[in-house]
Amino acid sequence: MRNAFAKEVTELAKDNTKIVLLAGDIGNRLFDRFKEQSPQRFYNCGIAEAAMTGIAAGMATAGYTPITYTITPFNTLRCLEQIKLDICYPNLPVTIVGTGAGLSYAGLGATHHSLDDIGVMRTLPNLQILVPGDAIEVSACLRAAVESGRPTYIRLGKKGEPIIHDKDFTYKIGRVIPIKSGARHLIISVGNMLGESMVAVEKAKDKYGLDTEIVSMGSVYPLDKKFLKNAFNKFERILIVEEHGFVGGAGSAVLEYAYEEKLDTKKLTSIACAKSFLSGVGSQENARRKLGLDSDSILAKLTI
Amino acid sequence: MSDFKTARDFGRFKIIEITRAAKAAHLASALSCYDMIYYLYNHYMKINAIDDPKRDRFILSKGHAAAALYVSMYQASLLSAEELNSFGSIGSILEEHPSPKLNGIETASGSLGHGLAVAVGMALANKNKNIKNNNIVLMGDGEQNEGSVWEAALFASANSLDNLTGIIDYNKWQATDRSNEVLALNPLSSKWESFGWQSLEINGHDLNAFRDALNFKATGKPKIIVSHTIKGKGISFMEDDNNWHYRLPNEEEMLVIARELNQ
Numbered sequence: 199m200r201n202a203f204a205k206e207v208t209e210l211a212k213d214n215t216k217i218v219l220l221a222g223d224i225g226n227r228l229f230d231r232f233k234e235q236s237p238q239r240f241y242n243c244g245i246a247e248a249a250m251t252g253i254a255a256g257m258a259t260a261g262y263t264p265i266t267y268t269i270t271p272f273n274t275l276r277c278l279e280q281i282k283l284d285i286c287y288p289n290l291p292v293t294i295v296g297t298g299a300g301l302s303y304a305g306l307g308a309t310h311h312s313l314d315d316i317g318v319m320r321t322l323p324n325l326q327i328l329v330p331g332d333a334i335e336v337s338a339c340l341r342a343a344v345e346s347g348r349p350t351y352i353r354l355g356k357k358g359e360p361i362i363h364d365k366d367f368t369y370k371i372g373r374v375i376p377i378k379s380g381a382r383h384l385i386i387s388v389g390n391m392l393g394e395s396m397v398a399v400e401k402a403k404d405k406y407g408l409d410t411e412i413v414s415m416g417s418v419y420p421l422d423k424k425f426l427k428n429a430f431n432k433f434e435r436i437l438i439v440e441e442h443g444f445v446g447g448a449g450s451a452v453l454e455y456a457y458e459e460k461l462d463t464k465k466l467t468s469i470a471c472a473k474s475f476l477s478g479v480g481s482q483e484n485a486r487r488k489l490g491l492d493s494d495s496i497l498a499k500l501t502i
Numbered sequence: 503m504s505d506f507k508t509a510r511d512f513g514r515f516k517i518i519e520i521t522r523a524a525k526a527a528h529l530a531s532a533l534s535c536y537d538m539i540y541y542l543y544n545h546y547m548k549i550n551a552i553d554d555p556k557r558d559r560f561i562l563s564k565g566h567a568a569a570a571l572y573v574s575m576y577q578a579s580l581l582s583a584e585e586l587n588s589f590g591s592i593g594s595i596l597e598e599h600p601s602p603k604l605n606g607i608e609t610a611s612g613s614l615g616h617g618l619a620v621a622v623g624m625a626l627a628n629k630n631k632n633i634k635n636n637n638i639v640l641m642g643d644g645e646q647n648e649g650s651v652w653e654a655a656l657f658a659s660a661n662s663l664d665n666l667t668g669i670i671d672y673n674k675w676q677a678t679d680r681s682n683e684v685l686a687l688n689p690l691s692s693k694w695e696s697f698g699w700q701s702l703e704i705n706g707h708d709l710n711a712f713r714d715a716l717n718f719k720a721t722g723k724p725k726i727i728v729s730h731t732i733k734g735k736g737i738s739f740m741e742d743d744n745n746w747h748y749r750l751p752n753e754e755e756m757l758v759i760a761r762e763l764n765q
């Protein structure tokens with residue numbers, strides 16, 4: 199996903215001279231092409247996320263469309279008040295990109311895990327929250343964020359996630375991204391869980407002959423309320439799968455909506471992480487297995 | 503200097519009046535930096551229109567001194583009397599900390615340590631666009647406690663932002679104690695020098711000195727004006743008395759104030 203981000207932001211900045219890229223001393227070589235192409239519009243802000251966020255806000259008041267980029271926990275919780283007051287309060291066109299969300303950096307320990315960012319960012323007024331599921335969705339979400347001219351948080355995985363889409367598309371913020379239609383069961387896959395969720399869908403078909411519908415959530419705020427309302431009518435079971443804590447995550451957002459609309463919340467199953475500081479989980483793959491986020495665990499929940 | 507006296511006496515009185523009417527805090531904090539904000543808005547900054555991209559920009563990072571900002575803007579005809587007098591009342595956009603929803607306010611301030619980074623972003627953007635304006639931010643001495651101030655300071659000097667001016671309202675107090683005793687602020691001026699800024703030290707109530715400092719060209723680096731000020735400036739019984747960080751004058755005290763300010 200991060201390579202797709204680097205490619206798309208470079209592409210966008212070619213024609214859109216308002217775009218400036220602010221990085222928090224991360225992405226060694228990743229932005230070489232951007233720097234070559236638009237040297238006056240790339241800034242390494244150092245390991246100073248609060249300042250980077252405030253600087254982005256200041257540039258936005260002067261007509262730029264800044265994009266900040268660093269590792270997810272540092273670009274969200276570390277500089278939370280700057281996002282809230284400098285960007286969201288004046289409703290400025292800044293895009294905050296967190297790379298390595300969820301358990302992308304499982305082996306680096308709890309300092310680098312990000313299982314709370316959606317929950318925290320979701321409390322901020324005016325902030326759009328986008329959760330692309332593969333490299334193609336990253337490009338589509340970034341274009342939509344820049345185009346919207348509104349405060350936006352984009353949650354990226356790392357690199358090498360399976361590519362699910364076979365072609366580029368235009369993303370409309372606030373809509374789910376259809377992947378495969380089906381009957382009875384629906385999986386709403388959040389961000390970087392798309393590959394794992396797809397495997398679960400395939401296994402469900404192979405092992406149990408289940409025709410499961412799957413969408414990539416695309417946007418946690420605003421929610422695709424129309425889709426959700428229909429889904430609660432149409433499907434027997436709805437699984438929300440996210441590499442994020444239960445508390446405040448995308449599953450929470452859907453549950454809040456379902457509660458508000460008096461939809462049948464018994465249909466809903468949230469597959470997410472327990473609230474804890476994880477240690478010794480090793481690779482992302484292993485961490486997912488341990489936490490019940492791997493395709494077999496999703497399958498088990500789907501066929502209960 | 504006499505031409506400033508009438509305007510400043512009026513402005514100080516107005517700050518006290520509106521703060522008292524709103525039952526707001528931070529009277530002494532507003533009086534400490536008012537002279538400089540008055541000068542910026544009425545004798546220094548060029549603001550043809552509040553949405554002119556070429557305008558000089560000012561951020562009151564110590565947002566709790568909002569009364570001083572509003573009175574200065576009123577004196578510069580950027581706010582009406584009606585707007586000014588609505589300060590702190592229900593439904594008013596003139597809140598006790600400046601809101602970005604108010605025309606002419608460049609960013610939200612009130613949570614300390616935010617203004618400098620935003621001003622740095624503005625200065626950087628304007629420099630890139632070849633707009634030759636002034637980007638000015640006023641901070642408190644207590645505000646120097648915030649780490650984000652120093653993050654932004656390092657970025658500004660690394661990027662040679664000589665269109666950026668920081669001002670420190672160095673009144674030697676923060677909310678509950680002497681600013682040099684709470685944390686190790688001294689030597690403040692050389693701290694900024696060591697961060698790559700041009701530092702100038704002045705008496706922040708001497709507007710000729712302030713003008714000279716503003717006009718000083720710091721080539722290739724940002725400039726900080728360390729302004730020695732007095733909290734509660736202009737009222738004999740408020741000066742350097744930190745009780746007026748929160749207190750408001752009673753009727754009797756108002757009579758003395760009116761006399762001292764020739765109102």
Ligand SMILES: [Mg+2]
Pocket residue numbers: 642643644671672673674675676681
């Ligand atoms: Mg002070």
